Amino acid sequence: MSYAVKELFLTLQGEGFHAGRRAVFVRFAGCNLWTGREQDRATAVCKFCDTDFVGIDGDGGGRFADATALASAVSFAWGPSTAARFVVLTGGEPMLQIDDALVDALHAAGFEIAIETNGTIAVHPGIDWVCVSPKAGSVVVQRAGDELKLVWPQAGSDVGEIERWDFRHFLIQPMDDLAADENRAAAVAFAMTRPGWRLSLQTHKLLGLR
Numbered sequence: 237m238s239y240a241v242k243e244l245f246l247t248l249q250g251e252g253f254h255a256g257r258r259a260v261f262v263r264f265a266g267c268n269l270w271t272g273r274e275q276d277r278a279t280a281v282c283k284f285c286d287t288d289f290v291g292i293d294g295d296g297g298g299r300f301a302d303a304t305a306l307a308s309a310v311s312f313a314w315g316p317s318t319a320a321r322f323v324v325l326t327g328g329e330p331m332l333q334i335d336d337a338l339v340d341a342l343h344a345a346g347f348e349i350a351i352e353t354n355g356t357i358a359v360h361p362g363i364d365w366v367c368v369s370p371k372a373g374s375v376v377v378q379r380a381g382d383e384l385k386l387v388w389p390q391a392g393s394d395v396g397e398i399e400r401w402d403f404r405h406f407l408i409q410p411m412d413d414l415a416a417d418e419n420r421a422a423a424v425a426f427a428m429t430r431p432g433w434r435l436s437l438q439t440h441k442l443l444g445l446r
């Protein structure tokens with residue numbers, strides 16, 4: 237299969253459990269919860285997305301003909317060191333494109349594979365670190381994994397239900413929008429009142445990283 241990739245870059249993981257860790261990001265084009273067009277945002281299932289995932293025109297993006305080609309680009313972006321190789325598959329919704337061949341090729345290149353997913357498509361079992369970020373109004377089928385990262389506040393999300401899902405870590409992340417200041421305060425209040433949850437900040441934005 238070929239892969240449509242919006243952008244591919246080396247940075248520090250900015251969010252969640254692995255925040256601060258060097259990582260290659262592969263941002264797949266396309267999502268099942270929003271077209272990515274501003275005129276469709278208000279009617280989308282997911283209305284608060286902070287990301288441009290339309291097309292294959294970003295830095296390092298393109299159409300990769302096969303898994304070997306994409307894994308080679310990830311390896312090149314990481315550089316020659318074989319230590320602690322870490323790739324984050326995101327998007328858009330990466331589970332629309334991830335397949336056996338890609339997981340095998342990234343593992344063969346020595347990478348630990350993490351995913352950022354909305355959880356509406358079952359995650360490939362070969363992925364090493366599963367971060368699910370549920371969206372109110374969607375049906376989450378991936379209810380187990382390493383990290384549950386809830387963007388907050390989200391009207392209509394059932395926190396009581398989410399807390400019963402089988403994740404090792406529960407994180408609350410303030411929604412970045414015009415109300416970002418209030419949202420940060422709401423996320424802090426959430427973490428203060430719900431033991432077992434931790435605050436996740438989008439540190440790459442604070443640091444001016446990608």
Ligand SMILES: C[S@@+](CC[C@H](N)C(=O)[O-])C[C@H]1O[C@@H](n2cnc3c(N)ncnc32)[C@H](O)[C@@H]1O
Binds near residue numbers: 328352355385411
């Ligand atoms: C752009 S999404 C791509 C991966 C996948 N589609 C998903 O939603 O998890 C990457 C992460 O950014 C989070 N995110 C998106 N928009 C955000 C916003 N405005 N504020 C805070 N986090 C946001 C998502 O919830 C997800 O955890």
Ligand SMILES: Nc1nc2[nH]cc(C(=O)O)c2c(=O)[nH]1
Binds near residue numbers: 248251261327446
């Ligand atoms: N530095 C950095 N960390 C991130 N963590 C999750 C991201 C994403 O958009 O999936 C992201 C991103 O775009 N950049």
Ligand code: SF4
Binds near residue numbers: 267269
């Ligand atoms: S599910 Fe993820 S990529 Fe899709 S619109 Fe929402 S935050 Fe953006």
Ligand SMILES: [Mg+2]
Binds near residue numbers: 287
């Ligand atoms: Mg992002």
